[in-house]
Amino acid sequence: MKDLSMHILDIVENSIKAGAKQVEVELRYADNRQEITISDNGCGMDAEMVKRITDPYTTSRTSRKVGLGLSLLKMNAEQTGGSIMISSEQGRGTTVKAVFMTNHIDCVPPGDLASSLSILMTGNPEVNFVIRLIKDDNVFEVSSDEINEVLDGIPISHPKVGVFVRNMLKEVF
Amino acid sequence: MRDELKGKIKLREKSDHPESMVQIKVSMATCGIASGARETMNYMIDELDSQAIDAVVTQTGCMGYCYAEPTIEVTLPGEKPLVFGNVNTKKASEIIEKYIKNGELVDGIIPDSYETINDK
Numbered sequence: 001m002k003d004l005s006m007h008i009l010d011i012v013e014n015s016i017k018a019g020a021k022q023v024e025v026e027l028r029y030a031d032n033r034q035e036i037t038i039s040d041n042g043c044g045m046d047a048e049m050v051k052r053i054t055d056p057y058t059t060s061r062t063s064r065k066v067g068l069g070l071s072l073l074k075m076n077a078e079q080t081g082g083s084i085m086i087s088s089e090q091g092r093g094t095t096v097k098a099v100f101m102t103n104h105i106d107c108v109p110p111g112d113l114a115s116s117l118s119i120l121m122t123g124n125p126e127v128n129f130v131i132r133l134i135k136d137d138n139v140f141e142v143s144s145d146e147i148n149e150v151l152d153g154i155p156i157s158h159p160k161v162g163v164f165v166r167n168m169l170k171e172v173f
Numbered sequence: 174m175r176d177e178l179k180g181k182i183k184l185r186e187k188s189d190h191p192e193s194m195v196q197i198k199v200s201m202a203t204c205g206i207a208s209g210a211r212e213t214m215n216y217m218i219d220e221l222d223s224q225a226i227d228a229v230v231t232q233t234g235c236m237g238y239c240y241a242e243p244t245i246e247v248t249l250p251g252e253k254p255l256v257f258g259n260v261n262t263k264k265a266s267e268i269i270e271k272y273i274k275n276g277e278l279v280d281g282i283i284p285d286s287y288e289t290i291n292d293k
Binding site: 010 | 202214228
């Protein structure tokens with residue numbers, strides 16, 4: 001994965017496959033540390049699965065025997081001196097938190113966060129996304145539910161809405 | 174944000190019938206993301222918006238065609254869904270101009286009867 005925004009896209013796909021109806025993506029910046037936390041209310045995993053989940057040969061997929069998303073995230077986080085933490089409860093949901101040390105030479109760039117987050121929101125109309133950015137004590141938060149309320153019946157997946165949401169997020173990220 | 178959004182979006186008909194719009198699903202699994210599906214999806218959103226084509230552009234998980242990523246599924250109103258493979262921005266442009274606007278089939282369709290080695 002070439003940048004952090006691709007990791008976010010990838011891990012959120014796991015949440016959606018787990019049947020989540022609400023996914024929170026929090027990006028927290030402090031000094032040289034970037035924390036990305038993705039929490040969902042999907043089906044969750046048992047403790048045994050959580051222990052094995054970063055192994056590329058452990059996957060819930062039935063069509064393939066390989067699941068690379070979390071393995072690649074772990075690799076990229078750890079090569080910067082960071083880490084990942086995964087907690088989950090069956091029937092309640094999963095939280096994946098990845099810490100990247102941004103001053104490390106091997107840290108992948110943030111990438112196009114605005115367009116990645118906007119296509120998550122507009123590309124998955126059945127899911128409420130809560131996007132939260134925390135930087136220097138400033139907090140920015142927006143959710144799909146808020147946007148849908150304003151749209152009043154217009155589908156969030158309409159290209160016009162996609163362009164608007166992306167431009168709105170570009171002002172923040 | 175609320176006021177700006179209401180001003181920019183022309184409220185045409187309420188979308189009670191999404192099947193009357195073109196439906197596009199972009200595969201966004203690890204293989205797709207690594208192959209550039211995000212760029213494809215962004216391009217489609219921008220092009221459809223600039224050409225004022227009513228559509229819904231959503232994501233889906235892996236469709237099983239990892240060798241041909243990025244893949245997209247296009248459903249025109251009243252038609253069966255078609256899956257296109259190796260959809261970079263150039264291919265996406267061709268799909269919009271020929272298939273979505275004119276109903277003309279283009280190269281690169283993945284037939285639903287195609288069996289990959291994993292299916293055998």
